[in-house]
Every structure is written in structure tokens, then in C-alpha cells.
Amino acid sequence: xxxxxxDLANCIRFLSIDAVQKANSGHPGMPMGMADxxxxxxxxxxxxxxxxxxxxxxxxxxxxxxxxxxxxxxxLYLTGYKSxxxxxxxxxxxxxxxxxxxxxxxxxxxxxxxxxxxxxGIANAVGFAVAEEILKKKLGKEIINHxxxxxxxxxxxxxxxxxxxxxxxxxxxxxxxxxxFDNNSISIDGPTSLAVSDNFKKRFESxxxxxxxxxxxxxxxxxKALKKVQRAKKPTVISCKTKIGYGSPNKSGKSxxxxxxxxxxxxxxxxxxxxxxxxxxxxxxxxxxxxxxIGRKGQQLERKWTRVYKKKRQKIDxxxxxxxxxxxxxxKQKAIKELKSLATRKSSELTLNxxxxxxxxxxxxxxDLAGSNNTKTKYHKIIRPGEFNSDYIHYGVREHxxxxxxxxxxxxxxFIPYGGTFLxxxxxxxxxxxxxxxxxxxxxxxxxxxxxxxxxxxxxxxxIEQLSGLRSIPNLNVFRPADRMETIECxxxxxKNSKTPSVLSLTRQNLNPFRKKYSNTNKCxxxxxxxxxxxxxxNLTILASGSEVNLAxxxxxxxxxxxxxxxxxxxxxxxxxxxxxxxxxKKILGESKIKISIxxxxxxxxxxxxxxxxLTFGIDTFGKSAPYKDIYKHFGLTATNIAKKSKKLMRx
Ligand SMILES: Cc1ncc(C[n+]2csc(CCOP(=O)(O)OP(=O)(O)O)c2C)c(N)n1
Numbered sequence: 001x002x003x004x005x006x007d008l009a010n011c012i013r014f015l016s017i018d019a020v021q022k023a024n025s026g027h028p029g030m031p032m033g034m035a036d037x038x039x040x041x042x043x044x045x046x047x048x049x050x051x052x053x054x055x056x057x058x059x060x061x062x063x064x065x066x067x068x069x070x071x072x073x074x075x076l077y078l079t080g081y082k083s084x085x086x087x088x089x090x091x092x093x094x095x096x097x098x099x100x101x102x103x104x105x106x107x108x109x110x111x112x113x114x115x116x117x118x119x120x121g122i123a124n125a126v127g128f129a130v131a132e133e134i135l136k137k138k139l140g141k142e143i144i145n146h147x148x149x150x151x152x153x154x155x156x157x158x159x160x161x162x163x164x165x166x167x168x169x170x171x172x173x174x175x176x177x178x179x180x181f182d183n184n185s186i187s188i189d190g191p192t193s194l195a196v197s198d199n200f201k202k203r204f205e206s207x208x209x210x211x212x213x214x215x216x217x218x219x220x221x222x223x224k225a226l227k228k229v230q231r232a233k234k235p236t237v238i239s240c241k242t243k244i245g246y247g248s249p250n251k252s253g254k255s256x257x258x259x260x261x262x263x264x265x266x267x268x269x270x271x272x273x274x275x276x277x278x279x280x281x282x283x284x285x286x287x288x289x290x291x292x293x294i295g296r297k298g299q300q301l302e303r304k305w306t307r308v309y310k311k312k313r314q315k316i317d318x319x320x321x322x323x324x325x326x327x328x329x330x331x332k333q334k335a336i337k338e339l340k341s342l343a344t345r346k347s348s349e350l351t352l353n354x355x356x357x358x359x360x361x362x363x364x365x366x367x368d369l370a371g372s373n374n375t376k377t378k379y380h381k382i383i384r385p386g387e388f389n390s391d392y393i394h395y396g397v398r399e400h401x402x403x404x405x406x407x408x409x410x411x412x413x414x415f416i417p418y419g420g421t422f423l424x425x426x427x428x429x430x431x432x433x434x435x436x437x438x439x440x441x442x443x444x445x446x447x448x449x450x451x452x453x454x455x456x457x458x459x460x461x462x463x464i465e466q467l468s469g470l471r472s473i474p475n476l477n478v479f480r481p482a483d484r485m486e487t488i489e490c491x492x493x494x495x496k497n498s499k500t501p502s503v504l505s506l507t508r509q510n511l512n513p514f515r516k517k518y519s520n521t522n523k524c525x526x527x528x529x530x531x532x533x534x535x536x537x538x539n540l541t542i543l544a545s546g547s548e549v550n551l552a553x554x555x556x557x558x559x560x561x562x563x564x565x566x567x568x569x570x571x572x573x574x575x576x577x578x579x580x581x582x583x584x585x586k587k588i589l590g591e592s593k594i595k596i597s598i599x600x601x602x603x604x605x606x607x608x609x610x611x612x613x614x615l616t617f618g619i620d621t622f623g624k625s626a627p628y629k630d631i632y633k634h635f636g637l638t639a640t641n642i643a644k645k646s647k648k649l650m651r652x
Contacts, residue, residue: 002219004290005036005039005040005043005219006274007287007290008039008043008078008287008290008291009035009036009038009039010035010247010274010276011074011078011283011287011288011291012031012035012038012039012071012074012075012078013031013032013035013246013247013270013274013276014270014271014276014278014280014283015070015073015074015077015078015089015281015283016028016031016032016035016070016071016074017032017262017267017270018267018280018281019070019073019089019090019092019099019281020070020092020260020261020262021261021262021263021264021267021280022090022092022280023092023093023094023261024261025093025101025260025261026069026070026092026093026101026259026260026261027067027068027069027070027258027259028070028245028257028261028262029068029184029186029244029245029251029255029257029258029259030065030067030068030071030153030182030184030244030258031068031070031071031074032244032245032246032247032248032252032257033182033184033216033242033243033244033245033246034068034071034151034180034182034216034240034242035071035246036216036217036218036219036222036242036246037151037180037182037216037222037238037240037242038071038075038151040219040222040223040226041061041149041180041222041226042075042079042294043294044223044226045059045147045226045227045230046059046061046149047059047146047147047298047301048061048079048110048295048298049298049299049301049302050076050079050080050081050082050110050295050298051080051298051299051302052302053081053083053108053109053110054107054108055298055302055305056143056144056309056413057143057144057145057146057302057305058146058298059146059147059148059149060112060125060128060146060147060148060149060412061112061149061150061151062112062113062115062121062122062124062125062128062148062149062150062151063103063115063121063150063151064115064118064119064120064121064122064124064125064150064151064152064153064156065115065118065121065151065152065153065155065156065182066102066103066114066115066116066117066118066121067102067116067259068151068153068182069099069100069101069102069103070089070092070099071151072103072110072111073088073089073092073098073099073103074089076109076110076111077089078283078288078291078292078294078295079291079292079294079295080291080292080295080296081109081110081295083098083106083108083109083110083111084098084099084109084110086281086283089281090281098111101116102114102115102116103115103116104438105411105438105439112124112128112411113407113408113411113439114435114438114439117431117435118153118155118156118158118159119152119155119156119157119159119160119161119162119165119404120161120404120407120431120432120435121150121151121152121156122150122152122156122161122162122165122166122179122404123161123162123164123165123400123401123403123404123405123407123408123432124150124404124405124407124408124411125148125149125150125165125177125179125408126165126166126168126169126174126177126401126404126405126408127404127405127406127407127408127409127410127411127412127417128148128177128408128409128411128412129148129169129174129176129177129235129408130172130174130363130383130388130393130405130408130409131363131408131409131412131413131415132144132145132146132148132176132412133172133174133176133388134363134383134388134390134391134415135412135413136388137388137389138319138320138360138389139312139316139319140312142305142308143305143308143309143312143316145176146176147176147177147178147229147230148176148177148178149178149179149180150177150178150179150180151179151180151182152179152180152181152182153181153182153184153187154182154183154184154185154186154187154192154196155187157181157198157200158187158192158195158196160400161400161401161404161431161432164396164398164400164401165398165401165404165405166179166204166207166209166235167207167396167398168395168396168398168401168405169207169209169235170207170208170209170234170235171207171208171385171396172383172384172385173208173233173234173235173385173386174234174235175232175233175234175235176232177235177236178226178229178232178235178236178237178238179209179235179236179237179238180237180238180240181200181237181238181239181240182216182240182242183200183216183239183240183241183242184241184242184243184244184253186244186253186254186255186258187255187258188255188258188259189255190255191255200237200239201213201239204237204239207235208234208235209234209235209236209237210229210232210233210234210235210236210237211236211237211239212225212228212229212236212237212238212239213239213241214238214239214240214241215240215241216240216241216242217242217243217246222238222240225238226238244257244258245257245258245262247270247273247274248262248266248269248270248273249266249269249270249273250266250269251266319360320360320361320413320414321360322358322359322360322361322362324355324492324495327354327355328488328489328491328492328522329520330354331350331351331354331488332485332488332489332518332519333518334350335347335484335485335488335513335515336485336516336517336518339513339516340513341510341511341512341513342483342484342510342511342513343506343507343508343509343510343511344481344482344483344484344486344487344506344507344511344546344547345372345373345374345446345448345449345506345507345508346374346510347481347483347484347487347488347506348374348375348446348448348487348491348504348506349374349375349377350484351487351488351491352364352374352375352377352491353377353378353379355491356377356379356380356391357379359379359391361414361415361416362391362415362416362417362418363391363392363393363406363409363415363416363417363418364376364377364380364391364392364393364417364418364419365392365393365394365395365402365406365417365418365419365420366394366395366402366419366420366421366446367395367396367397367398367399367402367419367420367421367425368394368395368396368397369420369421369422369448370394370420372420372422372448372449372508373420373421373422373446373447373448373506374420374446374448374506375418375419375420375446376392380392382394393405393419395419399421399425399428399429400428400429400431400432402419402421402429403419403429403431403432403433403436403443403445404432404435405417406418406419406432406436406443407432407435407436407439407441407443409443410436410441410442410443411439411441416442416444416495417443417444418443418444418445418446419443419444419445419446420445420446420447420448421446421447421448422447422448422449422454422461422463423447423448423449423450423451423463423466423467423505424449424460424461424462424463424466426445426447426463426466426470426503427466429445430469430470433445433470433473433476433501433503434473434476436476436501437473437474437475437476437500437501438475440475440499440500441499441501442494442495442497442498442499442500442501442502443501443502444494444495444501444502444504445501445502445503445504446504446506447503447504447505447506448506448507448508449461449506449507449508450463450467450480450505450506450507450508450546450547451463451507451546451547451600451601452600452619452623452624452628452631452632452635453507453508453509453547453600453628453632454508454509454628455508455509455625455626455627455628455631456625456626456627456628457625458623458624458625459622459623459624459625462622462623462624463601464601464602464619464620464621464622464623465601465602465604466601467480467505467599467601467602467605468601468602468604468605470503471574471575471605472605475499475500475501476500476501476502476503476575477493477494477497477500477501477502477503477573477575477576478502478503478505478573478574478575479493479494479502479503479504479505479524479572479573480505480545480546480572480573480599481504481506481524481546481572482511482514482544482545482546482547482548482549482550482570482572483511483512483513483514483515483549484513484515485513485515486515486523486524486570486572487504487506489522489523489524489525489572490502490504490524490572490573491504492522492524492525493522493524493525493573493576496525505546507546507547509547509628511546511547511549511550512550514531514532514549514550514553515531524572524573524576525576526576526577526580526584527571527572527573527574527575527576527577527578527579527580528543528569528570528571528572528573528574528577528588529569529570529588530567530568530569530588531549531552531553531568531569531570532553532556532567532568533565533566533567533568534556534557534559534560534565534566534567535560535565537565538565538566538567538591538592539564539565539566539592539593539594539650540559540564540565540566540567540592540594540595540596540646540650541566541567541569541588541589541591541592541594541595541596542555542556542566542567542568542569542595542596542597542598542646543569543571543595543596543597543598543606543609543610544568544569544570544571544597544598544599545570545571545572545599546572546599547600548598548599548600548617548637549568549570551598551637551638551639551642552568552570552598552642553568554639555598555639555642555643555646556568558639558640558643559643559646559647562643562647564646564647564650566592566646567591567592569588574605589609593611593613594611594613594614594649594650595609595610595611595614596610596614596615596616596617596642596646596649597609597610597614597615597616597617597618598617598618598637598642599617599618600618600619600632600635600637601618601619602618602619602620603616603617603618603619603620604620606618613649614649615645615646615649617636617637617642617645618637619635619637
């Protein structure tokens with residue numbers, strides 16, 4: 001093998017070993033095993049420019065096997081990204097170092113996405129590849145034409161999300177998607193044969209992928225395979241037979257090199273085996289210079305691209321611009337004119353109809369529930385194999401991949417993805433929702449059939465604890481609008497929050513409108529606001545969300561007949577309310593000592609607003625299969641019961 005290649009690859013190996021050893025934690029095995037593949041990729045094929053990590057037409061490199069983060073940090077440092085210095089590598093896994101345990105997405109750093117939960121990166125990469133195809137159709141090949149490379153290990157491929165995402169990628173014939181499979185047959189518990197006997201070739205080919213098997217330590221084979229994929233007609237996996245912990249006499253090929261420092265004695269032996277006669281973290285100038293040269297190649301590529309881009313810039317900006325402000329104003333006026341009982345999922349569809357009429361950046365979709373989630377409008381065009389002049393994805397019954405793919409779509413450039421399923425199946429989406437929140441990505445989750453209000457499908461389909469769970473994810477807004485006006489306002493807010501993902505929790509059943517006057521102000525943006533009061537002076541506050549706001553209004557009127565005066569607060573978004581000023585929160589919550597809450601779900605997340613004197617009306621068991629009004633009655637969620645119990649509470 002070529003000496004220069006070996007030297008370049010060994011830089012990755014030793015930076016990784018030394019950083020893990022210094023941190024006294026981390027994963028040396030994968031970077032040691034995949035150093036050859038990564039070197040050939042970065043040296044000969046990857047189009048990137050460390051001077052401008054966010055160059056629009058760069059190839060994307062996704063490290064799905066995020067535990068091998070030192071591979072990525074080494075590459076970014078060696079090729080000259082300013083985000084990663086040798087000092088930050090020495091601070092691997094220390095507080096506030098960019099070299100965190102697992103790669104954490106930051107714009108303009110070369111870290112394209114946050115990985116660590118295995119398999120997520122594969123779905124992100126599929127999202128990148130779809131985004132590339134859509135953008136290519138919009139802007140032309142001279143502006144966008146890049147590849148997405150994803151490095152995945154045995155673990156990523158065991159995860160269910162990989163099956164979902166790769167199956168869809170094969171179906172869509174995403175030819176610019178390349179997987180580098182670190183086929184080392186080792187995971188934490190030992191050889192993968194303990195748990196897997198998949199025939200990878202058959203598996204990938206049945207998805208419609210090209211499968212190329214190579215020796216992942218043979219520079220020529222790696223080069224040849226990567227050369228071949230440049231002309232691919234479908235997604236390709238390069239299955240790289242590698243040795244985990246390559247170069248370690250006692251630990252290579254064993255799970256002992258996977259996730260702990262090799263130890264000083266063993267590192268000495270690796271240095272001897274690989275003829276690396278340098279101190280920890282020392283990269284000889286000559287070799288470092290070769291790496292920097294590789295990094296500099298991209299400058300010219302980008303310069304050439306920029307010449308074309310500049311000529312088309314105005315046109316491009318126009319193509320990628322959306323002006324939603326006008327849409328929301330018009331929709332709110334329409335809602336007032338057309339006051340009628342509507343499910344909030346239907347109200348969402350009406351809003352989307354208006355938004356997608358002149359849409360440039362929204363990419364809609366659903367996991368086989370388009371007609372139920374009301375995510376598809378008459379203006380959408382469907383994304384099909386080879387047809388990307390469109391903006392709607394039929395994800396199939398693949399909720400987890402849908403959400404991981406949406407993260408990729410959002411990260412790629414300017415796309416705003418939204419996708420639907422039933423709220424109950426947010427459980428199948430949660431790992432990716434959490435990552436949208438962590439990465440501050442504007443992904444919009446349209447979750448319909450949001451309570452026992454869905455009726456006969458019963459407890460398997462009726463969300464109970466889901467809202468509380470989602471509300472406890474940091475940097476996620478959970479909106480539960482109560483009528484058409486609120487639905488429009490929640491959509492507006494979700495689109496406005498460019499660094500926060502949103503869940504829109506929407507009903508299957510019709511709800512009566514209570515917002516009957518036009519207001520320019522987006523009341524939902526406060527998270528909670530007063531809907532009505534039955535007297536100037538009140539001594540009961542009723543908090544409710546979504547389908548239960550009407551119930552709260554009814555109960556409030558009933559109580560007024562008994563001279564118990566109350567105000568009703570609609571609380572479509574707890575997170576936004578919690579961010580309001582103290583005086584606003586006091587105005588909403590501090591007027592009466594006694595407060596009650598009504599939501600047809602777990603009561604957990606309401607307790608913080610209701611003092612021990614109050615009551616929470618909700619459901620803390622599983623639901624029931626029956627017509628929905630009967631289920632509401634079964635759980636005491638009726639105006640009569642709420643008024644009765646509240647009266648008792650007030651008289652105590
Ligand atoms: C969803 C998820 N489950 C479990 C883990 C913990 N984990 C980290 S690495 C790993 C084994 C991965 O094996 P492989 O992909 O073969 O990596 P290698 O041993 O080759 O480094 C596991 C189980 C995780 N990070 N994500």
C-alpha cells in the first residue's frame with residue numbers, strides 16, 4: 001500500500017487513540033478500522049471546502065455510527081476546518097468542547113448532523129439525498145449536484161430505522177446516496193453473529209440498492225468502488241470488510257477495542273505495529289501539510305461554482321423565498337367568515353391549502369395516513385422515483401424513518417418539512433423528534449387523532465401519556481389548538497420558530513369555533529390567553545387545551561348559574577406560556593387561588609399550574625373503545641361532572 005495513504009490514515013488512527021486515551025473514555029475501534037476508507041473518500045472524492053463548511057453544493061458526510069466521533073473530528077481538523085483545533089481534540093469529551101462524545105450539529109462546522117442514537121444518521125442521509133434531488137430540480141444541476149455519504153456500522157444496520165429508511169431510499173432510487181458500511185462484524189457484546197445472520201447483499205439488493213463488497217483496508221479497492229458510485233443509477237452501499245481497532249496487536253478484531261481506551265501499553269504496541277514514531281497528538285508537518293492540501297482542493301471547486309451561482313443568485317433567492325405572513329392574515333379573515341364546526345385536522349388542511357398554493361420550501365408528507373392527517377393538499381405534487389419536481393412524500397408506514405428523514409430535509413438547506421401520523425405513534429417518532437429539538441431544527445410534526453376523541457379504535461390508538469412526554473422534551477413546542485382560528489395561529493407560530501420543532505396535536509372530531517372576532521394578534525403565541533369570563537371578579541380559573549376548551553366554556557357557564565364565577569384560559573402551548581413574562585403569567589394564573597385543568601390525557605403536565613387546592617380533569621389510565629361521547633362520559637369529562645366537582649371544591 002502507498003506510504004502516503006498509510007501516513008494519512010494513521011493520522012486519523014492516532015489522533016483518535018490519543019484523544020480517547022486522554023479523555024479516558026470514548027470509542028477508538030471504529031476510527032481505527034475505517035481510517036482507510038475515510039482517507040480515500042476525503043482525499044479523492046468528497047467535494048468540500050473547510051473555508052466555507054456550509055457551501056450549498058458540498059457533498060454531505062454523515063457519521064451515522066456517531067460513537068466513532070473521533071474519526072470525524074480528526075478529518076475536520078486535518079483538512080483545515082476552523083471549528084476543530086488540535087486543542088479541541090485534546091479536550092475531547094470535556095465540558096463545552098466542540099469535540100463532544102458524539103457529534104453534535106452546529107452550523108458552519110462540518111458536523112452535518114447530531115448522531116449517536118444508532119441508525120438516525122442513515123435516515124438523515126436519506127433526507128439529505130431527497131433534499132438534493134428536489135433542490136436540483138428547482139435550481140438546476142450547475143447549482144446543486146452533490147452526493148451524500150453516510151458511514152454506518154453493524155449497529156446502525158440492526159436498528160429498525162435503517163430498514164425503513166433504506167427501503168424508501170431504494171424505492172425513490174436516490175442515486176446520489178452512498179453508504180459506507182463498516183462491516184467489521186463486531187459490536188459491544190462481541191461478534192455480531194450473536195444476534196444477526198442477515199445476508200447483507202440480498203438485503204440491500206432487495207431494497208433496490210447496489211451492493212459492492214470490498215476489503216476496507218485496501219486503498220485500491222476502496223478507490224475503485226468510490227469511483228464506480230460516481231456514476232450510480234441507484235443508491236449504493238459499499239460494504240467495507242474492516243478490522244475494528246486496526247493496528248492494535250491485542251485488541252483488533254475484538255469488541256474490547258470498541259468503546260474504551262486502548263491503554264498506554266497497548267498504544268505503544270500500536271505505534272510500533274503501524275510504524276508511527278511520534279508523540280501523542282503530534283502530527284508531522286509533512287503529513288499534516290498533505291491533509292491541508294486535500295482540504296484546500298475544495299476552494300477552487302467552490303470558486304468555480306460561485307461564478308455560476310452569482311449570475312443566478314437573484315433568481316435562486318426568489319425560488320427559495322416564501323411569504324407566509326399574508327397567507328395567515330387572509331386565512332384568519334376567512335375563518336371568521338366561514339364559522340363552522342370543524343376538526344382541527346381539517347382546519348390544519350385548510351391552512352395548508354393556503355400555504356402550499358405558492359409553496360417553495362415546505363415539504364409535506366405522511367406515514368400512510370395522508371387522508372387522516374389531512375397533510376396533503378390539492379397543490380402538492382408527489383415525489384416519486386426519479387420525479388423530484390414535487391413537494392409531497394408518501395413515507396409509507398415508516399414513522400421513525402419519516403422523522404429522521406425530515407431532520408435531514410431541514411438540515412440540508414432551506415426546506416421546512418412537515419409530516420403526519422396519529423399522535424399515539426409519536427412513540428414511534430420520539431427519538432427523531434428529540435433530535436430535531438436538540439439540533440434546533442424547524443420540523444413540524446402533524447399528529448392527529450389526538451385523544452379518546454378518536455373513539456372506537458380504542459386504547460391502542462388513544463394517546464394518554466404522549467402529550468406529557470412530548471411536553472417534557474426541551475426546545476419542543478407542543479401545540480394543541482382548539483378551533484380553526486387557533487389552528488391557523490399555531491401553524492403561524494410553528495413556521496415562525498425557526499430554531500424549534502413543533503408538534504401540532506389535532507383532533508379527529510369536530511369542534512365548535514369560539515374565536516369569532518378577527519384579531520391581528522396571534523393569541524396562541526402567548527401560549528395561553530383568556531377566552532371568556534363569567535364575571536368581572538372571578539374566583540375560579542379553568543385551564544384547558546384543544547378539544548376540551550369548549551368543555552371548559554360549557555362548565556364555566558354552568559357554574560355561573562350557581563354564582564360561581566370563573567374565567568376560561570385556552571392553553572394551546574404550555575412551552576410558550578412558560579416563556580412569557582412573570583407579569584403575564586401572573587395575570588393568567590394569579591387571579592384566583594383555585595384553578596382546575598381539563599385535558600383528555602394524562603394530568604401530569606398540568607399539575608405545575610394547579611395548586612394543591614385545585615383539580616385536574618384528565619385520564620391517567622388507558623382509554624376505551626366506544627363512540628367518543630360515551631368515552632368522555634366514562635371518564636367524567638362532561639361539563640356537568642366538571643361543574644359538579646368544581647362546585648364541591650369551591651364550597652369546601
Ligand atoms: C439506538 C442505540 N442503541 C444503543 C446504542 C449503544 N451503542 C453504541 S455503539 C453500539 C454498538 C455498535 O456496534 P457497531 O455499529 O458494530 O460499531 P463498532 O463496534 O464497529 O464500533 C451500541 C449498542 C446506541 N448508541 N444507540
